[in-house]
Structure formats: structure tokens, C-alpha cells
Amino acid sequence: xxxxxxxxxxxxxxxxxxxxxxFLIVVAIVQIYPLIWLAFFSLKDNxxxxxxxxxxxPDKFLWSNYSKALSDGNVLTYFxxxxxxxxxxxxxxxxxxxxxGYAITRMNWKLSSVTMTTILLGMMVPIQAxxxxxxxxxxxxxxxxxxxxxxxxxxxxxIPMAVFILGSFYKGIPREMEESxxxxxxxxxxTFFSIILPxxxxxxxxxxIFTFLSCWNELMFAVTFINxxxxxxxxxxxxxxxxxxxxxxxxxxxxxxxxxxxxxxxYLVLNRQVQQSMIAxxxxx
Amino acid sequence: MNSVFSNKKAIMIFVLPTLLLFCTIVLIPIVxxxxxxxxxxxxxSKGTFxxxxxxxxxxxxxxxxxxxxxxxxxxxxxxxxxxxxxLLLALILASSVKGEGFYRTVYFLPVLISTVVVAQLWxxxxxxxxGLLNTMLENIGLSSLAQDWLGQKDTALAASxxxxxxxxxxxxxxxxxxxxxxxxxxxxxxxxxxxxxxxRTAFAITIPLMKPILKVCLVFSVxxxxxxxxxxxVLTGGxxxxxxxxxSTLMYTTIFGTYQYGYGSAISVFIILECLIVxxxxxxxxxxx
Numbered sequence: 001x002x003x004x005x006x007x008x009x010x011x012x013x014x015x016x017x018x019x020x021x022x023f024l025i026v027v028a029i030v031q032i033y034p035l036i037w038l039a040f041f042s043l044k045d046n047x048x049x050x051x052x053x054x055x056x057x058p059d060k061f062l063w064s065n066y067s068k069a070l071s072d073g074n075v076l077t078y079f080x081x082x083x084x085x086x087x088x089x090x091x092x093x094x095x096x097x098x099x100x101g102y103a104i105t106r107m108n109w110k111l112s113s114v115t116m117t118t119i120l121l122g123m124m125v126p127i128q129a130x131x132x133x134x135x136x137x138x139x140x141x142x143x144x145x146x147x148x149x150x151x152x153x154x155x156x157x158x159i160p161m162a163v164f165i166l167g168s169f170y171k172g173i174p175r176e177m178e179e180s181x182x183x184x185x186x187x188x189x190x191t192f193f194s195i196i197l198p199x200x201x202x203x204x205x206x207x208x209i210f211t212f213l214s215c216w217n218e219l220m221f222a223v224t225f226i227n228x229x230x231x232x233x234x235x236x237x238x239x240x241x242x243x244x245x246x247x248x249x250x251x252x253x254x255x256x257x258x259x260x261x262x263x264x265x266x267y268l269v270l271n272r273q274v275q276q277s278m279i280a281x282x283x284x285x
Numbered sequence: 286m287n288s289v290f291s292n293k294k295a296i297m298i299f300v301l302p303t304l305l306l307f308c309t310i311v312l313i314p315i316v317x318x319x320x321x322x323x324x325x326x327x328x329x330s331k332g333t334f335x336x337x338x339x340x341x342x343x344x345x346x347x348x349x350x351x352x353x354x355x356x357x358x359x360x361x362x363x364x365x366x367x368x369x370x371x372l373l374l375a376l377i378l379a380s381s382v383k384g385e386g387f388y389r390t391v392y393f394l395p396v397l398i399s400t401v402v403v404a405q406l407w408x409x410x411x412x413x414x415x416g417l418l419n420t421m422l423e424n425i426g427l428s429s430l431a432q433d434w435l436g437q438k439d440t441a442l443a444a445s446x447x448x449x450x451x452x453x454x455x456x457x458x459x460x461x462x463x464x465x466x467x468x469x470x471x472x473x474x475x476x477x478x479x480x481x482x483x484x485r486t487a488f489a490i491t492i493p494l495m496k497p498i499l500k501v502c503l504v505f506s507v508x509x510x511x512x513x514x515x516x517x518x519v520l521t522g523g524x525x526x527x528x529x530x531x532x533s534t535l536m537y538t539t540i541f542g543t544y545q546y547g548y549g550s551a552i553s554v555f556i557i558l559e560c561l562i563v564x565x566x567x568x569x570x571x572x573x574x
Contacts, residue, residue: 017382020377021382021383023377024378024388027388028388028391031391031392031394031395031451031455034410035395035406037410041409049415050414055417055420055421055424096302097303100299100300100303100304103295103296103300107291107295107296107299108290109291109296115300115304118304118307118308118312119304119307121312124560124564125311125315126508126512126553126556126557126560128512128533128553128556129315129556131536131540131553132321132550132553133314133315133318136317137309137314152310153310155306156306156309157310157311159303160311178290182289188289188295189295191289219515220515224541234399238399238401239401242405249409252405256402256406259401259402260398263397263399264397264398267390267397271390274397275389275393278393278396278456278460279459282505
């Protein structure tokens, strides 16, 4: 009696596990297949895309789509621009927010909490609301169609989240660390740069990843502030490329893949860190 | 000691550049936007002050009303379709199934991809003649259902919601998963001892304890729906016949397409207010409960 019951329970658990796994696999296919399909058609030519096996592997792998996208489609320029704008933005966000976050959370001054609240307010601001005023300012300063027209807003909008994440890390550092540094004769700068900064390396990585994703993928500012092709980033470049190569899906696919691959590679390498940085960005309470 | 940590000069050096940049680029423009929204202005000539006329115009403009209606539908679809699916997946993954890490990685992948790419990809999937969706329908003998998904008024809005669902499902799943995982295991063990079923445990223990993260997801998905731009801009541009128009695409075309700077700013102010009100309401709602 007992053993039969146990056996039955084992059996239902087994069946339940199979159903759950089947469900999870179906969802996984739905999530990943469109991307695989994109990779496939980036290697096909028109005739195969339109009349061949739409769903499956390409007959011949047309790597020339990639070289065509890179040379004719200007993707190389867009790629360079994206790398440049994104990396300078990350660097500036890190420098500014690590110092500000430190001064707000660890130093004693009257307006520190007001400053924090003001900066955190920025997390709620939809970027749409600033588009036109920024456009006017950048136009008057003759900064439209320069890298700065993207870097400056990207840095400013990256700061709130960065200060928030770094601030919560600083708060976790024991006071004694700073006290002993000062006892040993460190000034405030030395304490910050050589004692504190190395301690918050995980937070710095988190902020860097977060800033990378938002700058690399940004479209609205990029499409508004830049219309010269030589300064366009990948997201905008992709839009104009689709217009130019409207009938050549293979080349468009290659361009889309080139836009996507860096992110995917970073994700696969830093999987855990990326997921944590996205969680850290959300749980601001 | 104190003198080191209240070094005024150091505080200035650490804070001032950030604060200046932040105020000039983020805060002041909002005030400026609010000011622009009170003008009749085409960007070239001098604007004239017209008070709240732009807002009155907005609530009488069928296109604007349609765009607000569409973004509300987007929000509703996010709340009632996307979040439940994400919650289900999060609960399953958090209950330590085989391949937990693998599934989490795969589900989350689309979150990281540029919306421009997502939109281009899905416009190919929806392509009426050679797209993935119609081909699949034909392969399983449902070719009668095949149609121009984005090109028709009736299907375009639903078709533009699916890519958002696809892209951000993993994000909410991850947040909820993190929330579920942070619940102490002791509670689950106690529930098991008391003989509670899995279902019961989920509804009576896990979900109530996940309330803080569920609130975050709710706020994010509603605000995300109000702000949606990239996807619609690339996928349909608001068409056909405004059937997928949302406030941000309308704002964009109003400002940079027809040069109605004042009216466009009014729409952008409306978007801020919309987001603000919803955040406050959701916070209130969760406090009452």
C-alpha cells in the first residue's frame, strides 16, 4: 500500500516534470528562434530568402553579405561611431557618478540628501520630455552632428542610475576603512581613489554594463541630433540601411547581426553580471 | 577626521560637475518643455503665448486621442498578458527545475537587443509574402490565416504589441525570479510540512511576498507602454491610418515633421504627467492593500 502510493507520487512528479520541461523548451524556442532565423537569412541571397526554404539553414553560407554590409552599407562607420560614443559615455558616467555618489553617501555636508533626491528624480524623467529643448540647445551651440550631441545627453541620463547603484555600494563599506586610511595620513582624494574605488569594482562593472546597453541601443536622440551619415550610430544607421537595401534582405540581416553580436557576446561572457546589473537597476525601492 | 570628510573643496569637485550637467540636460529641459507647451510656435518665428490651448487642442484631436487610447491598450496588454506569463515562468524557474540557469539566460537574451533590431526583425517575420509567420501558417495548413499583419488597420496594433511582449517578457521574468529567490527557504519548508500544494504555496506565500518586486514590474511595464517609441517608429511609423500611433510617435512627427513645436511639447508634457500619475497611483494602491 505504502510503496504503491510512493510509486504513484513518483510517477506524477515525473509526468509533471516532463510537462514543465516541455513548456520551458517551447518558450525557449520562441525566444531564441527569431534570432537564429535572423542569423540564417543574413547568410542567404534574395532568391533563397524569397523562394527557398524560409525556415531553415542557408544552402550556401553567403559571408559576402557581411563584407557588403561592412563596406557598401557603411556599417563599419556606424559601428565605429557606436563604439566611440558608447565608450566615452561609459567613461564619463563612471568618473562623474563615482565621485558624486561618494560625496553624497560618505561625506558630511548639509545638502547631501537634497542632492541625492534631485538626482534620483532623473530616473523618472521620460527622455521624450527633454527632446525638443535639448535639440534647441544643441542647435544653438552648433553641436548637432557631432559626437558630443549624443555623449552629453547619454552621460546626463546615465548619471541617476549610476549614482544610485554606486551609492548603495558605498553605503556598505565599513567606516573603519576610511578612518584607518586617514589615520595613515591619506587625504580625501587618496582615500577615495586608492582605498574606496577598488572596493566598489563590482558596482563599477554593473554601471558600465548598464550604460553600455542604454547607449548602444538608443534611438530617439541619435536619430534627432545626427543626420550626417558619417556620425550616425548603429541604431540610426540600420534604419537608413534598410531604406537603401530595401530589397536585399541578406545584407540587411548581416547589418542587424553586426549590431547585435557585440551585445550577445558580452552577455554570454558576463551572463551573471549582466543579469545582476539589470536587477540592480530595477530595485530602487 | 571630520575635517577630511567635510572638505568643502573636495565636495565641490566631486559634486558640482555632475550636478551642473544633470540640471542642464535633464531637469531644466523639462521646465522648458512645459513653457514651450504654452506657445503657438513653429520653431522659426517667435512663439506667441496661448495658455493651455495646446492641451485643449490635444483633447479634441482624434489622432491624439487615438494615440492615448493605443498606449492604454499597450499598458493593459502588458499588465494582463505579459506580466502573468513572466510571473508563471519566474515561479517555475525559481522552484529549481532542471536547466534553470540555461532557461534564464535564453529568456533574457532579447532584452539586450536594440529595439531597432527587434523591430526590423519582426517586420521581416510579419512580411506578407515571404515572412516567417505566414510561411509557418502555410506549413501547418492554415494558409487562410496568412495576411499582411502590419499593413492592416485591424491587426497592426496587436502585431506591434507581440514584439514588445517577446522582448521584455524575460526582463520581468528575471526581476520576479530574483524576487522569488530572495524569499527565505524556511518559509517554503514550513509550508511543505503543513502539506500545502505547489499551487497553494505559490498563491498564499510566494506571490504575496513578492509584492515589492511586482510593484516595480507593474510600474515599469505601464510606464514602458506610455513611453514606447523605438518599436513603433521603426515598425509602422504609427500607421496604417494612425492605427498604431502612440503619444511619443505623435510628439515626434508633430515636432520634426510638421514643425508644431508648441503642440508637440504639450504632448511631451502630457507623457510626463501620465507617467507621474500612474507611478503615484500604483504606489498608493500597493500601500492600501
